[in-house]
Amino acid sequence: MAQFTNDPALNSIVRDSSGPEEVVPICALNPQYGTTYVSWFNQNGMGSYDFSMQALDNFGYHAFQPSSLTVSNFPQNSAIFVYDTKVDNTNSMVSAFQDERSGVLDVVAYRVDQSGNFQWGSSGISLKDSQQQAVLLLMLEYFHPMMP
Numbered sequence: 001m002a003q004f005t006n007d008p009a010l011n012s013i014v015r016d017s018s019g020p021e022e023v024v025p026i027c028a029l030n031p032q033y034g035t036t037y038v039s040w041f042n043q044n045g046m047g048s049y050d051f052s053m054q055a056l057d058n059f060g061y062h063a064f065q066p067s068s069l070t071v072s073n074f075p076q077n078s079a080i081f082v083y084d085t086k087v088d089n090t091n092s093m094v095s096a097f098q099d100e101r102s103g104v105l106d107v108v109a110y111r112v113d114q115s116g117n118f119q120w121g122s123s124g125i126s127l128k129d130s131q132q133q134a135v136l137l138l139m140l141e142y143f144h145p146m147m148p
Contacts, residue, residue, distance in 0.1 A: 037085060051072040053068060
């Protein structure tokens with residue numbers, strides 16, 4: 001795929017495929033590495049959404065196929081709730097969101113490196129407490145630590 005355009009009147013393509021819409025895109029960048037991660041939910045044609053991503057190098061070249069990398073295709077609610085995507089200190093994308101893999105809303109997190117390797121497994125990790133209640137997640141970029 002082509003690199004970033006120099007023409008501000010033209011869009012640089014992040015996802016090149018036809019079909020269902022994309023919703024709630026988030027971009028994350030760690031300037032130390034130059035990789036830009038873009039994550040979004042796209043309708044999968046079955047009344048739900050898949051969670052997808054694309055990584056772009058500092059010249060705008062795609063790391064994954066033009067149609068993106070599907071991170072999660074577990075069932076989603078009909079409404080997309082708050083989620084976040086950040087880049088960690090290893091230049092990996094870390095995203096947390098809710099899905100309904102257990103029949104109720106679950107908070108899950110994924111860590112995917114710039115080569116598309118799922119570092120926390122293909123199903124990510126569940127973020128629940130011992131009473132099976134979804135925990136509130138606040139994601140902070142490693143280079144902006146919160147001080148007590």
